[in-house]
Amino acid sequence: MKVCVVGAGAIGSLFAAHLAKVTEVAVLTRREEHARALNEHGLRVSGRHDFTARLTAATAAFDLPDFGLGIIATKATGLEAAAGSLEQRFPNATIMTVQNGLGAEDVVRRHGEWPLVSAVTFMSGTKHSDTHVEYILDTATWLGPYGDTPFERVQEIAGLLVDSGLRAEALPDLRPAQWSKLIFNATVNGVSALTGLPHDPHFAAEGDVSDLGHLVRELVEEGKRVAAAAGVDLRDDPWEMNVLATKRGSAHYPSMLEDVEAQRPTEVELINGALVREAERCDVPAPLHTALYRLVKAREASYA
Amino acid sequence: MKVCVVGAGAIGSLFAAHLAKVTEVAVLTRREEHARALNEHGLRVSGRHDFTARLTAATAAFDLPDFGLGIIATKATGLEAAAGSLEQRFPNATIMTVQNGLGAEDVVRRHGEWPLVSAVTFMSGTKHSDTHVEYILDTATWLGPYGDTPFERVQEIAGLLVDSGLRAEALPDLRPAQWSKLIFNATVNGVSALTGLPHDPHFAAEGDVSDLGHLVRELVEEGKRVAAAAGVDLRDDPWEMNVLATKRGSAHYPSMLEDVEAQRPTEVELINGALVREAERCDVPAPLHTALYRLVKAREASYA
Numbered sequence: 001m002k003v004c005v006v007g008a009g010a011i012g013s014l015f016a017a018h019l020a021k022v023t024e025v026a027v028l029t030r031r032e033e034h035a036r037a038l039n040e041h042g043l044r045v046s047g048r049h050d051f052t053a054r055l056t057a058a059t060a061a062f063d064l065p066d067f068g069l070g071i072i073a074t075k076a077t078g079l080e081a082a083a084g085s086l087e088q089r090f091p092n093a094t095i096m097t098v099q100n101g102l103g104a105e106d107v108v109r110r111h112g113e114w115p116l117v118s119a120v121t122f123m124s125g126t127k128h129s130d131t132h133v134e135y136i137l138d139t140a141t142w143l144g145p146y147g148d149t150p151f152e153r154v155q156e157i158a159g160l161l162v163d164s165g166l167r168a169e170a171l172p173d174l175r176p177a178q179w180s181k182l183i184f185n186a187t188v189n190g191v192s193a194l195t196g197l198p199h200d201p202h203f204a205a206e207g208d209v210s211d212l213g214h215l216v217r218e219l220v221e222e223g224k225r226v227a228a229a230a231g232v233d234l235r236d237d238p239w240e241m242n243v244l245a246t247k248r249g250s251a252h253y254p255s256m257l258e259d260v261e262a263q264r265p266t267e268v269e270l271i272n273g274a275l276v277r278e279a280e281r282c283d284v285p286a287p288l289h290t291a292l293y294r295l296v297k298a299r300e301a302s303y304a
Numbered sequence: 305m306k307v308c309v310v311g312a313g314a315i316g317s318l319f320a321a322h323l324a325k326v327t328e329v330a331v332l333t334r335r336e337e338h339a340r341a342l343n344e345h346g347l348r349v350s351g352r353h354d355f356t357a358r359l360t361a362a363t364a365a366f367d368l369p370d371f372g373l374g375i376i377a378t379k380a381t382g383l384e385a386a387a388g389s390l391e392q393r394f395p396n397a398t399i400m401t402v403q404n405g406l407g408a409e410d411v412v413r414r415h416g417e418w419p420l421v422s423a424v425t426f427m428s429g430t431k432h433s434d435t436h437v438e439y440i441l442d443t444a445t446w447l448g449p450y451g452d453t454p455f456e457r458v459q460e461i462a463g464l465l466v467d468s469g470l471r472a473e474a475l476p477d478l479r480p481a482q483w484s485k486l487i488f489n490a491t492v493n494g495v496s497a498l499t500g501l502p503h504d505p506h507f508a509a510e511g512d513v514s515d516l517g518h519l520v521r522e523l524v525e526e527g528k529r530v531a532a533a534a535g536v537d538l539r540d541d542p543w544e545m546n547v548l549a550t551k552r553g554s555a556h557y558p559s560m561l562e563d564v565e566a567q568r569p570t571e572v573e574l575i576n577g578a579l580v581r582e583a584e585r586c587d588v589p590a591p592l593h594t595a596l597y598r599l600v601k602a603r604e605a606s607y608a
Contacts, residue, residue, distance in 0.1 A: 194498045195599055195605075197602055210598055210601045212598050212599075214594075214598060215598045215599070218595075287522070287591060288592075290518075291522075294515070294516050295516075297516070298516040299500055299501075301499075302500035302501045
C-alpha cells in the first residue's frame with residue numbers, strides 16, 4: 001500500500017519517515033524548499049528511533065504518484081486546504097485524519113468520497129529542521145472507521161503502522177479515545193494558552209482555593225457530562241491523563257500556547273468549539289468550556 | 305487641612321497636584337529621584353487642566369510634616385507597605401483609600417486606628433514622567449465613611465477635592481458605587497489580562513455564539529447576583545458601564561493587562577479575589593468569576 005502524508009510537521013514527519021521503511025511514501029508539503037530538502041537529504045529520525053528515511057516530496061498534488069493511504073497530518077488550521085488539494089483525485093485512496101478535536105472527517109468529506117479513517121495520536125516529536133524530527137513520546141496512535149469504512153481496512157492500516165515501528169491500535173469505535181483526548185485538549189490547551197503556563201504541576205494543584213487544579217478538574221467534569229450526554233464512554237479519564245502528564249519530568253508546551261505566543265490562528269474551533277457545539281447539540285450546560293472558548297477566540301482577535 | 309498623598313502614580317499625582325492649589329501637600333514616593341524631581345520641578349498637569357503645582361515630596365514618612373488627610377493612592381499591590389509606613393504616626397489624620405476592589409480599608413486598619421474614608425475614583429490620567437501627568441477623564445471620585453467615621457468628615461474631604469478643581473461627591477453609603485466598579489473591574493480587567501485585548505468593542509459584541517460580549521454579560525450577571533446576596537443595591541449597571549466605555553474613541557488599556565504584559569503582580573486579589581470571597585461568604589455560586597480569578601493567578605504564576 002503506497003502512502004501519501006500531507007503536512008510534514010512533527011507528527012507528519014514521524015509517520016512519513018517510519019512508513020518509508022516499509023512502503024513507498026510521498027510527502028506533500030507547503031514550501032518548495034521543504035520538499036527540495038526532503039528529496040535531497042531524506043528525513044532523519046532521532047530520539048526513540050534512529051534512522052534516515054528516503055522518500056519523495058512535492059508541493060502540488062498534481063505531482064504525486066497514486067496512493068492507497070493518505071494521511072492528513074496538518075494542523076486543524078491547515079486541514080481545509082490540505083483536503084482541497086486532493087479533491088477529485090486518488091479514487092483508490094483511503095484517507096486518515098489525525099487532527100486534534102472533532103470534525104476533521106467532515107471537512108475532508110466535503111472534498112471527496114474516499115473511505116475515511118479517524119485517528120488520534122498520542123505520540124509526540126520535535127521538529128529540529130525540515131529534514132530532522134526527534135521522536136519523543138512513543139505512545140500509540142488509535143484508529144477507527146468513519147462512516148461506512150470497513151473495520152478490516154482500519155486493521156490493515158494499523159498493521160502497516162506497527163510494521164513501520166510505530167505503536168498503533170485499531171478500535172471498532174474510536175469515539176471513547178477521541179473524546180478522552182478532546183476533553184483533555186480543550187482543557188489543557190485552553191488554560192495553557194490563556195495563562196502562559198506550559199502543562200506543569202499547577203494544572204493538578206488543588207491546595208488553595210485559588211489553585212488552578214480546581215478549574216482544570218471542573219472543566220474535565222463538565223466535559224465528561226457532555227460526553228455522557230453524547231453517549232460516549234470515555235476510554236481514559238482526562239483528569240488522570242492530566243495528573244499523569246504533569247508528573248513527567250519536563251512540562252509539555254501545548255501547541256495552542258505556541259500558537260498564541262507566535263500570534264498564529266489556533267486549533268480552538270475543532271477543539272474547544274467542537275466541545276461547546278456538542279454540548280449545545282446534547283442540551284447540556286457547559287459554561288466553563290464556553291468561557292474558555294470565547295476567551296481564546298478573543299485572544300486570537302487581539303493579534304490584529 | 306494639610307494633605308499627604310502616598311503613591312504618585314497617575315491617580316496620586318492628579319490628587320496631589322490639584323490639592324496643592326488649595327492647601328499644603330506632601331507626597332510620599334518610593335524612589336529618591338522621583339521625590340527629588342517633584343521638589344525641584346513641581347508637578348505639571350496637562351489635558352483637562354493645565355498648571356504646575358508646587359509641593360513637598362519625601363521617600364520616608366519620618367520626613368513628612370503632620371497632616372489631617374492622608375490619601376493612599378498606591379496600587380493594591382503597594383497598599384500593605386504604604387499603610388505600614390504610616391504606622392504609629394499622624395494621630396490626627398483621616399486616611400482615605402482609593403484602591404480598586406474591596407478590602408483596602410481592612411489592610412489600612414491593621415496598621416492604625418485612624419478614621420477611614422472609602423473612595424472609588426473614575427477619573428483617569430496618564431503619567432508621562434515623574435513630574436508630568438495628563439488629566440484624561442474628569443469623572444468623579446465618590447467618597448463614603450468607613451466604620452465609625454462621621455459623614456461630616458467625608459463631606460469636608462469631598463468639599464476640599466471640589467475646591468481643588470476635581471469632581472467629587474460624598475455618599476452616606478459608598479457600597480453601591482464601590483460594588484458597581486468592583487463588578488466592572490473584575491470582569492473587564494480579568495478578561496483583558498487573559499485575552500490581551502484592551503477594553504474595546506469586542507467586550508460588547510453579542511452577534512456570534514463565540515463573541516466575547518456573551519461572556520462579559522454572564523460575568524456581570526453573576527457579579528450582580530453576588531451583590532444582591534450581599535445586600536448591595538448597585539449604583540450603576542456594570543454592563544451599561546461596559547457598553548458605554550467601549551463606545552469611547554480609543555480603547556482603554558486596563559491596568560491588569562499592563563501588569564501581566566510587564567510581568568508584574570496584578571491587583572487580582574483585591575478585585576477578583578474579593579468578589580469570589582464575597583460570593584463564598586454569601587453562599588452564592590460564582591463559577592465564572594472563580595474561573596477568571598484562578599486563570600489570572602495562574603498567569604501570574606507563569607512569570608517565574
